Amino acid sequence: MSTAQQRALRSLNLVIAIICAVSALAPLYWAAVGGFRHESDIFRYMDPPSWRTFVPSPATLDNLAILREAGFFDNLVHSMIVTVLSVGLGLVVSVPAAFALAVLRFRGRNFWFVLIVFTFLVPFDSIAIPLASMFRTLNLQDSYTGLVLPGLANGLVVFQLRQFFQGIPTELIEAARLDGLGWWGVLGRIFIPLSKPALVSAGMLLFVFSWQSYLWPLLIAPSPEYTLAPIAIAQFNGDHTVAYGAIFLAATITAMIPLVPMLAAQRFFTTSLATSGIK
Amino acid sequence: MKLREARNGIYRSQATAAATMLLPMLALLVLLRLLPLANAMWSSLRDPRLGATGYVGIDNYLRVLSDPVFLKTLNVTAMFTAIINPLQIGLALALAVLLSQRIPAVGLWRTLVFLPAVVPQAVSAIIWGIALRSDGIFNALLHQAGFSKQGFLTSPTQALWCIILILTWIGVGYWMVILIAGINDIPPELNEAAKVDGAGALRRFWHITLPQLRRPLLFVLVADTVANFLIFAPVQILTKGGPAHSSSIIMFDIFERSYITGDVPGASAATVLLVALVLSVVAIQFRLLPGGDD
Numbered sequence: 347m348s349t350a351q352q353r354a355l356r357s358l359n360l361v362i363a364i365i366c367a368v369s370a371l372a373p374l375y376w377a378a379v380g381g382f383r384h385e386s387d388i389f390r391y392m393d394p395p396s397w398r399t400f401v402p403s404p405a406t407l408d409n410l411a412i413l414r415e416a417g418f419f420d421n422l423v424h425s426m427i428v429t430v431l432s433v434g435l436g437l438v439v440s441v442p443a444a445f446a447l448a449v450l451r452f453r454g455r456n457f458w459f460v461l462i463v464f465t466f467l468v469p470f471d472s473i474a475i476p477l478a479s480m481f482r483t484l485n486l487q488d489s490y491t492g493l494v495l496p497g498l499a500n501g502l503v504v505f506q507l508r509q510f511f512q513g514i515p516t517e518l519i520e521a522a523r524l525d526g527l528g529w530w531g532v533l534g535r536i537f538i539p540l541s542k543p544a545l546v547s548a549g550m551l552l553f554v555f556s557w558q559s560y561l562w563p564l565l566i567a568p569s570p571e572y573t574l575a576p577i578a579i580a581q582f583n584g585d586h587t588v589a590y591g592a593i594f595l596a597a598t599i600t601a602m603i604p605l606v607p608m609l610a611a612q613r614f615f616t617t618s619l620a621t622s623g624i625k
Numbered sequence: 626m627k628l629r630e631a632r633n634g635i636y637r638s639q640a641t642a643a644a645t646m647l648l649p650m651l652a653l654l655v656l657l658r659l660l661p662l663a664n665a666m667w668s669s670l671r672d673p674r675l676g677a678t679g680y681v682g683i684d685n686y687l688r689v690l691s692d693p694v695f696l697k698t699l700n701v702t703a704m705f706t707a708i709i710n711p712l713q714i715g716l717a718l719a720l721a722v723l724l725s726q727r728i729p730a731v732g733l734w735r736t737l738v739f740l741p742a743v744v745p746q747a748v749s750a751i752i753w754g755i756a757l758r759s760d761g762i763f764n765a766l767l768h769q770a771g772f773s774k775q776g777f778l779t780s781p782t783q784a785l786w787c788i789i790l791i792l793t794w795i796g797v798g799y800w801m802v803i804l805i806a807g808i809n810d811i812p813p814e815l816n817e818a819a820k821v822d823g824a825g826a827l828r829r830f831w832h833i834t835l836p837q838l839r840r841p842l843l844f845v846l847v848a849d850t851v852a853n854f855l856i857f858a859p860v861q862i863l864t865k866g867g868p869a870h871s872s873s874i875i876m877f878d879i880f881e882r883s884y885i886t887g888d889v890p891g892a893s894a895a896t897v898l899l900v901a902l903v904l905s906v907v908a909i910q911f912r913l914l915p916g917g918d919d
Contacts, residue, residue, distance in 0.1 A: 356727070363724060363731070366720060367734040368737075369794075374740065376752070377755075467847075467851060468659075468662055470855070473664075475896070480660070530642065554742065560746060561857050580747050600745060604743035608740075
């Protein structure tokens with residue numbers, strides 16, 4: 347291929363990449379712009395499109411006040427508490443389990459592994475309804491325990507971490523054992539430092555699961571004291587209690603928050619999952 | 626003798642460590658996943674109106690499976706699954722290949738394509754629902770392009786396609802990121818050697834990228850299929866399974882049975898059928914792609 351052809355191909359790739367990125371962003375951008383419009387302007391300026399289709403003009407911050415009044419910022423705080431607890435505690439229980447399954451030799455190892463795979467193949471939402479009635483018998487409704495607990499039992503996270511841990515050479519483990527490290531020491535001093543990308547991706551899985559959850563909080567936390575942001579937005583939309591502009595603003599805020607950990611984690615995605623000094 | 630004792634000692638310490646490391650997760654999985662599943666199985670075999678045990682065998686299954694609404698749901702779910710899984714995985718693979726090339730600001734494009742995956746489905750559903758209204762932006766664009774207004778979510782022939790479109794927009798970036806990680810794991814020597822041998826981009830994709838991606842692809846295939854069997858929020862928020870049950874994907878049917886119709890045994894039977902369906906699809910996929918499940 348000549349350099350000219352290569353350059354043309356590269357520009358074509360760039361153009362396609364931009365088109366894909368713009369299509370991914372467009373609905374969110376449209377909602378974000380709507381969040382700063384007056385209610386009467388939400389469906390204006392679309393047909394025919396003008397520069398006002400893309401820019402909120404005249405812009406307003408009224409929707410912020412509407413959301414504050416509707417208690418949406420409390421809902422956001424509830425969501426954040428649930429997500430932080432889910433990611434933190436989820437890793438605390440998943441990492442040792444994955445390590446045991448990947449490294450340790452003990453009776454019944456394959457059985458427990460198959461059991462874990464089986465549990466992540468059982469759709470959580472499908473057992474959410476019987477689980478919710480179990481939780482109500484235990485009086486766990488309308489509590490952070492009730493909201494967080496089911497998200498911790500994520501077999502998929504264990505599966506993913508185990509796959510990664512299996513790639514760490516046994517020589518490292520043997521050397522560490524000869525140096526007198528216990529198994530928790532091997533996990534803490536060797537595996538965790540070598541597994542940052544895998545841990546980030548496992549944390550992301552727990553994050554997405556928690557930030558996305560809809561059916562479970564709908565079933566288990568009906569009280570406004572524990573209503574999470576996505577449920578609150580769906581309620582605004584369903585009851586017509588809050589105007590479209592405010593819904594758009596709430597949707598935009600809820601969509602933007604995951605950007606913070608995502609951008610922080612982005613460098614782990616650009617480097618390979620396996621080139622962290624273990625090859 | 627001493628060596629044997631020492632070895633036994635190592636094994637014993639492994640067993641103790643394994644127990645303490647595994648126990649919390651296993652306890653959670655048993656209590657929060659298996660117990661409710663057992664609960665659903667048990668409740669699917671009972672009729673609570675017949676007293677404490679009220680065992681009725683497979684009556685609930687026969688009733689659900691002869692219910693035209695449930696048969697319609699199965700039909701819709703089958704069509705939905707057959708379309709959305711190849712669509713999402715194909716697009717995710719194409720995007721992963723594209724966005725693992727050397728392109729200016731590639732990290733930015735990747736992040737933007739991934740962005741919809743972290744937006745809660747319920748939130749995306751609401752945004753798309755407003756965009757697809759009769760006075761929404763899509764109809765405005767169609768009108769500008771000279772087409773007539775479409776029903777979208779209110780049309781029995783379009784509602785399911787709209788949900789597929791929304792979910793594809795949501796999901797593709799997530800699977801793409803996993804596949805990009807897989808592509809980055811491919812030893813660069815392989816591609817360089819193939820280039821030296823004069824292999825074009827297409828042949829390198831077919832003979833190097835695709836075989837090397839087998840493991841992450843298998844993971845994406847299984848996880849995406851399972852995820853798509855669970856779709857609930859967009860259906861509940863946007864169409865309530867309608868119009869005329871045309872977008873009634875199985876999870877919504879189960880929810881409706883237990884919370885709206887109040888048919889808990891029927892919902893439990895449907896739950897058990899769904900779990901069996903998911904497990905058999907996954908088993909078939911593992912069979913089709915040998916070597917990925919060690």
